[in-house]
Amino acid sequence: MFDSIAVATTDAFLEADVKLLAKNLELPFYSLKGQIKFVSDYEYLLLKTEEGISIAKTGKGAPKPVFVDFTSGAVDHRRRFGGGKGQDIAKAVGLNKASNLSVLDATAGLGRDAFVLACLGCTVSLCERVSFVRVMLQDGLYRGSFHHEVAEIVERMTLLDTDIRGIENQSFDVVYLDPMYPHMEKSSAAAKKEMAFFRDLVGQDVDADELLPFAMQLAEYRVVVKRPKGAPFLNNTEPTYQLEGKSGRFDVYVLKSLDLLP
Template identity: 35%
Template sequence: MTGQPRLAVALGDGGDPALARRLAASLSLPLLSQPGDDLELLLLVDAAGPALRPLGPGASGPVRCRFDDAALRHRRRGGHNEAIGRALAVGRTPGARIIDGTGGFARDAFVLADLGAEVTVCERQPVLAALLAEALAAAAGADDPWLREVAGRLQLVAADVRTLPAETLAAADALYLDPMFPLGGKRAASGKAMTVLQYLLDDDETSAGGLVEWALAQPVRRVVVKRPRRAPPLGGRRPSHSLPGRAVRFDVYPNPDHDKTQRE
């Protein structure tokens, strides 16, 4: 898909009218009472909060950005966070400072914060950034002390990671990238969240490869790139090693000059 999707805000059952108006105004989107036939994606505000819902024949259901769902709690209890934590050396670096350069729905960023890292989440797509801001605000104000604590270690930057100040990049321990999987791949064909990301983002392997090249030139201890398990290294850059997850792997690129540069 090329270009931006035809998108509007709509108020659903039990939704907060003030929130719908605020999102429509901040994103310069129309606020509709009924979705039109020319729309591809709806930013729906209902009783459960904001959600993105693809429209049209065969469209998936609404996708929400939230950190209090059962899937994240199951992921935490089931020990599924070990690979990403080891890849980013979170356990070896207390209070590790991680920059997530491709925030998306920020589930990996939340996991890293839960493991103890301080995470800066960058999201350049305005609609996704707005959903992330709402989700983080909800987590920070939740009754659950765990949610509040983890949310306190997440900072959202609604901008391209490449616009971060040099001093912010230099202070980070690691830079994490999770580019979209190829549109023709099995992962792209499954999952409501991936479908929504395909509507909103126009990344391809070439642009993602360019992002990796930029990341490898930054003064961080390591760059970690999330890839499908059988996909080639992004941009053709072979990592020093990879850590496998259940359906993905984490390619690790240490920066041997980091400590030397920090001492100079």
């Protein structure tokens, strides 16, 4: 799946660390002698520098590398101006009924939705099974922990060392799923770039239907599935209700009323 990606650095003093990272991820190490635009052996590089760990597309005209960054850009703008508990994701999870929910984001990706929920007071556990994406998440959480406005939020986010199938003896108020789906949605240029990276490297979650039964077992009150418009129900299971948005929807599977929360 990842033949088109290698691990590299532009900083010579990080080379030993990057070689170890490549070994741990079971990805090739690429000795980057020149600029990324001149790399032809790999389509993407997992790039570790003093700034952090990013995914960088190679070749002429390649866009800027993508980081997991909770401190600036669209993520920071959403934290400050995103609409609080009036957002569809907040309503879907149930923050209009209860607060301080424990949420498992079982398909964390770049951690954007998990960060929104943590901003709104949830305690969020994150699963990400793609190894290099998980490393990017770890790096983003680490850097966020030093930011004066974000550190308290990041403290409510915990990256688990397993995927949803490996979670035992734990339960969560809500389990959140946003599996990769082969669709094109209206989004910003930056979001399109990031999704293009992921679709190239990760592809769709072909076993997405299998996630719902695991989510149902781990959730106390509800399971929330984010879907694009027109996508079928996950595992052909009709939800209790839906919240429709501009570019997608949230399918909500209610197991118990949040009014029963202690």
